[in-house]
Amino acid sequence: MRDRVQVLVREAVNDLNDELEYDGLRDPTEETVIFDGSAGVDSLSLVSLIVSLEAACEAEFGVEVSLADERAMSRHRSPFRTVGSLIELILERLEANA
Amino acid sequence: MHDVMFITGTRKGIGRFLVDHYLERGYRVHGCSRGEMEDPPDGYTHHVADVTDGAAMHRALTGTARSEGSLDILVNNAGIASMNHALLTPASTVREVFSTNVFGLVQTSIDAAKIMTQHKWGRIVNFATVATPLRLEGESAYAASKAAVVSYTEILARELATFGITVNAVGPTPVATDLIRGVPAEKLSALLSRQAIPRLGEPADVANVIDFFIADASAFVTGQTVYLGGVV
Ligand SMILES: NC(=O)c1ccc[n+]([C@@H]2O[C@H](COP(=O)([O-])OP(=O)(O)OC[C@H]3O[C@@H](n4cnc5c(N)ncnc54)[C@H](OP(=O)(O)O)[C@@H]3O)[C@@H](O)[C@H]2O)c1
Numbered sequence: 001m002r003d004r005v006q007v008l009v010r011e012a013v014n015d016l017n018d019e020l021e022y023d024g025l026r027d028p029t030e031e032t033v034i035f036d037g038s039a040g041v042d043s044l045s046l047v048s049l050i051v052s053l054e055a056a057c058e059a060e061f062g063v064e065v066s067l068a069d070e071r072a073m074s075r076h077r078s079p080f081r082t083v084g085s086l087i088e089l090i091l092e093r094l095e096a097n098a
Numbered sequence: 099m100h101d102v103m104f105i106t107g108t109r110k111g112i113g114r115f116l117v118d119h120y121l122e123r124g125y126r127v128h129g130c131s132r133g134e135m136e137d138p139p140d141g142y143t144h145h146v147a148d149v150t151d152g153a154a155m156h157r158a159l160t161g162t163a164r165s166e167g168s169l170d171i172l173v174n175n176a177g178i179a180s181m182n183h184a185l186l187t188p189a190s191t192v193r194e195v196f197s198t199n200v201f202g203l204v205q206t207s208i209d210a211a212k213i214m215t216q217h218k219w220g221r222i223v224n225f226a227t228v229a230t231p232l233r234l235e236g237e238s239a240y241a242a243s244k245a246a247v248v249s250y251t252e253i254l255a256r257e258l259a260t261f262g263i264t265v266n267a268v269g270p271t272p273v274a275t276d277l278i279r280g281v282p283a284e285k286l287s288a289l290l291s292r293q294a295i296p297r298l299g300e301p302a303d304v305a306n307v308i309d310f311f312i313a314d315a316s317a318f319v320t321g322q323t324v325y326l327g328g329v330v
Contacts, residue, residue, distance in 0.1 A: 044260055051212045064156055 005090050008060060009083055012053045020045060030084030043073070046080055057090060063097045065090065100170035100219055100314065104162050105129040106149050106206060107176030109136075111275035115301035116173060116308070117142050128162040130155070131176065149176045149202030156209050163213045171221045171312050172210040174203045177244075179277050184238040192239045199243035204250060207265075211258055220263035221312040224251050228271050228329040232292055236285070244269075248323050255321030264316065268307040269325035271299040294328020 013028045024040065025032060033040045034049070041049070050067050057065040067089060071077045079089040103120055107113040108129030120127050121141050130147040138144050143165075145158035163169040177199050180191045207222055214220025226248050229241040248267055255265040271293055272278050272286060281289075290296045307324050310316060 048215065048261075051215050054212065055216065058160075064153070 001094070002087065002091060004060060005057075005087050005094070008053065008056045009087055009090070012049055012056060013083065015052065016041065016045060016049050019048075028083045030082065030087070032083045034082060034086060035078060035080045046072075050080065053086075053090070057094070061094060063094070065093050065097060067093060100168075100221075101125045102162065102166040102168050103127050103171040103173065103312075104159060104169060104210065105173040105175055106202075107131050108142075108144065109133050111277060112270070112273060112301045112304055113173075113175040116175065116305060119302075119305045125171075126166050128158070128166070130158050149174075149206055150197045152205050152209075155202075155206050159206070159209050159213065168217050169210055169213045170217070170219060172207065172214075172223070173308060174206060174222070174224045174247075176202065177225055177277075179237070179240045181236050181240070181281060183236060187239055195239045195243050196246070199240070200246045200250070203247060207250075207254060211254075211261070211263055214263050215258075215261040218262040220258070220261070221316075222254070222258075222263065222265040223308050223311050224248075224265070224267040226251075226267045226269035226323050226325070228269055228293070228325050228327065230269070231325060231329055232289070234289065251323060252321045259320060262317075264311070264320035266311045266320060267323040268304055268311070269323055269329070270304050271325075271327035271329065273299040273301060273304065290327075292329070297327070299326050 010028060013025050017023065017025050035041055035046045054065055054067055069079050072080060079085050101124060103125045105113055105116050105127065106129065108117050109131035113129065117127055117129060118139060121139055128143045128145065130145040132148045134146060135144045147154040147158045149155060159169060178195055180187060180195050203224060210222065211220065224247050227241065227244045229237045230245045230248065234241055251265050251267045258265060272289060303326050311319065
């Protein structure tokens with residue numbers, strides 16, 4: 001399961017790179033910072049990334065997954081901070097919907 | 099061609115009129131309401147879904163996008179009213195009005211907007227009412243719920259602009275539907291006399307504003323609420 005989520009996140013991040021012509025997230029590892037206020041992408045790109053990941057998860061796993069989170073814009077606790085924390089969030093939400 | 103439209107609250111009233119109006123104009127129209135539609139017109143797809151049921155709406159919206167290849171236009175027409183003195187309105191009624199008119203509309207808009215962002219094009223049209231700017235006594239819960247819709251429209255418009263999605267609202271005057279059936283005749287004529295043009299609205303008056311909002315050429319029009327009958 002983790003492997004499949006990892007692939008989805010990596011694909012979505014690479015698509016975002018292409019779309020933004022942005023190289024900061026090229027070939028992401030789990031430690032790559034996606035969004036933490038100053039580093040990473042801007043909040044609109046984050047929105048695009050999350051929306052396309054929700055759709056990709058639904059297509060892959062056949063369940064509706066909402067990645068909306070109160071802590072989204074928080075500097076330290078945002079589940080969107082790194083590739084790794086985003087994968088954890090998706091796994092958590094998939095489990096809750098299983 | 100941006101012609102895939104989803105209209106909420108299509109079983110009767112203004113929503114039912116809009117179904118025929120947009121089918122005639124060549125749109126691919128899907129819609130929903132809590133009940134089945136009697137005699138659905140050819141070419142229209144009805145989903146039985148309550149706008150307050152997020153899972154059912156998600157199925158209806160993603161189902162539409164899947165079968166038609168996109169979802170371009172959302173018309174948030176479903177709405178309920180309560181006409182009563184504030185002190186005689188049960189809290190449960192206030193909650194019900196807000197659930198449908200505000201929370202249902204918010205969730206439906208978010209779900210649809212997520213699909214629209216993928217195509218970088220979209221139109222969302224919400225329903226307000228002249229009861230809000232006229233501060234109509236006896237409609238506190240209803241008018242307040244629609245005030246929330248106006249405010250949500252204005253801010254969502256800003257947040258979705260970058261995705262090519264516009265968000266606007268139409269604010270009808272009284273239109274002869276079941277929604278206002280319980281309003282006494284003298285109250286209704288007092289209300290109409292406060293409009294610049296003192297007559298009942300027709301569903302076609304409402305459709306005309308929606309036609310404008312959803313036009314390709316209206317890409318620069320967003321965050322607006324247009325009230326009918328000259329109410330400001
Ligand atoms: N008529 C007026 O004077 C007037 C004036 C200003 C604004 N408006 C606004 O115009 C819109 C349409 O009103 P109308 O006059 O056409 O009202 P209506 O004749 O009472 O029709 C309401 C429609 O919404 C559907 N609906 C109600 N609750 C729903 C829910 N929770 N989920 C899904 N569908 C739901 C109903 O079908 P089901 O029962 O099958 O669910 C019906 O098709 C509303 O937003 C209203 O506030 C109307």
